[in-house]
Amino acid sequence: MRYLIALILCCLAQGVWAQDWEDQRLFPGASATTSLRIISSTDTDLFAPLIETFVSGNPDVSIEYFVTGTADIDRRFREIPDAFDIAISSAMDLQLKLTNDGYALALDNVPHPDWAEWRQSLFAFTAEPAAIVINRAAFAGVPIPQSRQELIEALRARPEVFRGRIGTYDVRRSGLGYLFATQDARASETFWRLMEVMGGLDARLYCCSGDMIDDLTLGKIAVAYNVLGSYAEARAESQNVLEIVLPSDFPTTMMRTAFVSKASRQPAAAERFIRYLVSYQSNPADGVRSLPSLQESEAGSKRAAIALEPALMTFLDTLKRNKFLTEWEDALIQD
Amino acid sequence: MTDSVAVSGSLRNRLMLTLIGGAAILALLVFFAVRNYAVQLAQEGQDNILAASATSMLDAATFRDGVVELDLPYSAFSMLSTAADDQVFYAIRQDGAFLSGYADLPFSESQMFQTDQVRGSDVRKISVSRTLIGANSRTEIQVVLAQTQDALSETLDRISRNAALLGIGFFALAAALSFWATAATIGQLGNLTTSVTRRGPQDLSPFAKPVPREMAPLVTSLNSLMGRLDQSLSQSEDFIAEAAHRVRTPLATVRSYAEATLQRVDKEENREAMRSMVKAIDESSRAAGQLLDHAMITFRADHLELEDIDFVDLVHDLVQRMTPIAEMKDLTLTLKGDARAPFSGDPVLVQNAVRNLIDNAMKYGPRESSIEIEVTAKDRPQVTVSDQGPGFPTDEIEILTARFQRGANATDTIGSGLGLTIARDVAAAHGGEVVLKNQTGGGACVTLSL
Numbered sequence: 001m002r003y004l005i006a007l008i009l010c011c012l013a014q015g016v017w018a019q020d021w022e023d024q025r026l027f028p029g030a031s032a033t034t035s036l037r038i039i040s041s042t043d044t045d046l047f048a049p050l051i052e053t054f055v056s057g058n059p060d061v062s063i064e065y066f067v068t069g070t071a072d073i074d075r076r077f078r079e080i081p082d083a084f085d086i087a088i089s090s091a092m093d094l095q096l097k098l099t100n101d102g103y104a105l106a107l108d109n110v111p112h113p114d115w116a117e118w119r120q121s122l123f124a125f126t127a128e129p130a131a132i133v134i135n136r137a138a139f140a141g142v143p144i145p146q147s148r149q150e151l152i153e154a155l156r157a158r159p160e161v162f163r164g165r166i167g168t169y170d171v172r173r174s175g176l177g178y179l180f181a182t183q184d185a186r187a188s189e190t191f192w193r194l195m196e197v198m199g200g201l202d203a204r205l206y207c208c209s210g211d212m213i214d215d216l217t218l219g220k221i222a223v224a225y226n227v228l229g230s231y232a233e234a235r236a237e238s239q240n241v242l243e244i245v246l247p248s249d250f251p252t253t254m255m256r257t258a259f260v261s262k263a264s265r266q267p268a269a270a271e272r273f274i275r276y277l278v279s280y281q282s283n284p285a286d287g288v289r290s291l292p293s294l295q296e297s298e299a300g301s302k303r304a305a306i307a308l309e310p311a312l313m314t315f316l317d318t319l320k321r322n323k324f325l326t327e328w329e330d331a332l333i334q335d
Numbered sequence: 336m337t338d339s340v341a342v343s344g345s346l347r348n349r350l351m352l353t354l355i356g357g358a359a360i361l362a363l364l365v366f367f368a369v370r371n372y373a374v375q376l377a378q379e380g381q382d383n384i385l386a387a388s389a390t391s392m393l394d395a396a397t398f399r400d401g402v403v404e405l406d407l408p409y410s411a412f413s414m415l416s417t418a419a420d421d422q423v424f425y426a427i428r429q430d431g432a433f434l435s436g437y438a439d440l441p442f443s444e445s446q447m448f449q450t451d452q453v454r455g456s457d458v459r460k461i462s463v464s465r466t467l468i469g470a471n472s473r474t475e476i477q478v479v480l481a482q483t484q485d486a487l488s489e490t491l492d493r494i495s496r497n498a499a500l501l502g503i504g505f506f507a508l509a510a511a512l513s514f515w516a517t518a519a520t521i522g523q524l525g526n527l528t529t530s531v532t533r534r535g536p537q538d539l540s541p542f543a544k545p546v547p548r549e550m551a552p553l554v555t556s557l558n559s560l561m562g563r564l565d566q567s568l569s570q571s572e573d574f575i576a577e578a579a580h581r582v583r584t585p586l587a588t589v590r591s592y593a594e595a596t597l598q599r600v601d602k603e604e605n606r607e608a609m610r611s612m613v614k615a616i617d618e619s620s621r622a623a624g625q626l627l628d629h630a631m632i633t634f635r636a637d638h639l640e641l642e643d644i645d646f647v648d649l650v651h652d653l654v655q656r657m658t659p660i661a662e663m664k665d666l667t668l669t670l671k672g673d674a675r676a677p678f679s680g681d682p683v684l685v686q687n688a689v690r691n692l693i694d695n696a697m698k699y700g701p702r703e704s705s706i707e708i709e710v711t712a713k714d715r716p717q718v719t720v721s722d723q724g725p726g727f728p729t730d731e732i733e734i735l736t737a738r739f740q741r742g743a744n745a746t747d748t749i750g751s752g753l754g755l756t757i758a759r760d761v762a763a764a765h766g767g768e769v770v771l772k773n774q775t776g777g778g779a780c781v782t783l784s785l
Contacts, residue, residue, distance in 0.1 A: 114418075117420075307416075309412070310416060311415075317436065318435035319407065320405075323406055
């Protein structure tokens with residue numbers, strides 16, 4: 001009886017634990033003495049090659065990799081700062097605020113360009129533009145829109161095709177979606193018009209890029225706005241179906257960032273991982289990356305990434321956020 | 336003369352210490368002044384940016400239907416970006432009630448700018464407020480904005496480093512300048528010392544070279560001291576000359592009486608006494624003569640009158656005049672050497688000097704010997720007088736030209752000890768010298784070159 005209870009409890013715990021995460025995986029080191037816990041918003045498939053290379057080079061470290069949404073990372077980290085050694089997220093604003101609030105450990109002399117780090121604590125290691133991803137089938141015989149303005153016109157031209165078949169982030173749930181939306185809104189009024197058009201066509205809201213691309217590949221939706229192009233490119237099976245458009249009017253480029261928790265119990269190993277991550281992503285010469293490297297954004301200066309600066313905290317202000325979400329809901333949710 | 340002077344401290348060291356010490360104090364003052372000013376400026380800079388940012392936040396506040404809205408401008412935080420990635424904290428309150436931002440950031444009613452601690456970091460904090468007036472109510476919005484001072488302290492470090500470099504540079508320059516100034520000042524004293532040292536033994540004329548004003552009293556005193564010295568010296572020379580002159584004439588009279596008496600006295604012991612008397616009178620007379628000569632030479636050497644003359648003629652003339660005296664002592668004078676030796680000098684002095692040399696040779700040369708006088712004009716005119724006497728005592732050869740100095744082996748010969756001194760002074764007045772030697776075959780050899 002006792003065994004049964006234990007078994008049930010065990011299964012239950014496992015179930016609860018498993019349900020808590022979008023994904024989780026253990027990368028055991030060959031002779032591991034320390035274990036790093038990484039909380040990340042990056043899909044395991046994209047990050048796995050990188051971790052595997054690290055673990056094979058550092059057999060004394062094994063890595064537990066947990067995947068969850070960007071907003072969730074922020075929440076969990078603030079609740080229990082010592083639960084994880086490293087936080088990796090695509091929501092630059094949340095990461096910057098965590099660093100500003102003193103959750104990140106400063107690492108000395110990490111060789112990294114000044115624009116790609118903040119307080120020597122928060123390190124950017126990818127540059128990923130937000131893209132309009134299109135299912136080619138929906139645009140057969142019609143020119144594919146290259147900018148937001150053209151997208152607005154294309155949606156208005158054939159509302160019957162796109163009604164209920166447009167996807168974008170639910171900025172209330174997704175930190176990255178909120179970052180993209182706020183940066184878009186800063187850059188141009190076109191964003192609000194696009195939101196209104198999308199709202200008029202009953203746009204579907206998603207929590208994550210992955211789901212959006214899934215539906216796009218299946219043809220459930222025809223257009224996804226502000227998706228990470230890198231995710232779409234990573235799907236081999238969708239190569240023929242999807243068209244990735246980087247809007248030509250103005251780019252919104254996010255940098256994935258990582259930091260070591262100040263409360264980390266393995267600061268030395270965590271620092272080693274960050275140094276490895278930064279140098280691995282800074283040298284695109286030695287082989288193909290599953291994640292876009294930082295250098296690509298540096299080369300194309302037009303696609304300047306969102307700057308890592310305190311101004312990122314502006315839209316995280318409660319008053320500001322409430323105001324923005326109200327406007328966003330007014331535009332997009334027209335019941 | 337070479338007694339060490341009592342020395343107390345060093346003028347050079349004192350001057351250097353004062354100058355370098357002053358420079359060090361000034362350098363420190365420069366460092367602190369620059370640094371303090373920079374700190375003030377840097378702090379003002381940060382305060383200004385904080386004020387601008389906080390004001391832009393306040394300006395974004397609106398009050399509508401009793402509800403405050405604050406649409407935080409992106410630029411408010413953007414302008415707080417620093418090279419050192421300073422942390423930013425803020426809090427927005429309405430009538431003291433927390434609205435958004437960091438709840439643990441208190442508003443200060445009294446002080447607009449404060450240096451404070453937030454979450455373990457030193458921050459500069461600004462507290463500003465604004466009253467919003469609605470349709471029938473009013474409310475106060477308070478904004479607290481804080482920024483860490485990493486960039487500021489980096490700037491200060493840089494400025495401090497530069498200020499320190501400035502101070503060190505200033506000090507080095509000032510130290511080098513004080514070295515130079517000290518050397519230049521002390522150099523004037525050195526110059527004076529050199530010109531005093533370089534003077535000839537007889538030169539007591541006043542200093543004519545211009546000296547710095549501060550040294551004028553010293554040089555004036557020195558000049559007047561030397562003037563008095565010169566005067567008293569010449570007085571004593573005059574006195575000696577006068578005394579010698581006064582003594583010589585009566586001595587000649589006494590000598591002639593003594594000679595006459597000697598002829599008339601028969602008793603051998605009386606004759607012996609008379610001879611001693613004549614000998615003593617000769618000695619006195621000769622000494623008086625030489626004292627006169629010496630006084631004359633001292634005078635003439637100071638006011639040298641140069642004439643173009645032939646040295647050989649001069650010596651030849653002298654030898655002719657002295658031959659009778661030499662024959663009385665059964666000595667032969669032989670003159671040889673070059674046919675002509677033209678030179679420019681004072682004939683009276685030179686003749687006197689050579690006569691003293693021949694005189695000496697005749698005094699010490701044994702009877703029936705010969706004295707050789709050789710005049711040459713190779714590089715400079717010189718005369719060598721050699722006799723066959725006992726020569727100079729080797730251990731005294733250096734000091735024999737000094738006044739009243741006589742050789743140890745000359746005690747039984749008449750002499751004052753002034754002969755060689757006269758020869759030396761004459762040679763020196765003409766820029767020449769007197770060299771004493773002993774011949775290998777015996778006998779003294781004196782060379783006077785001009």
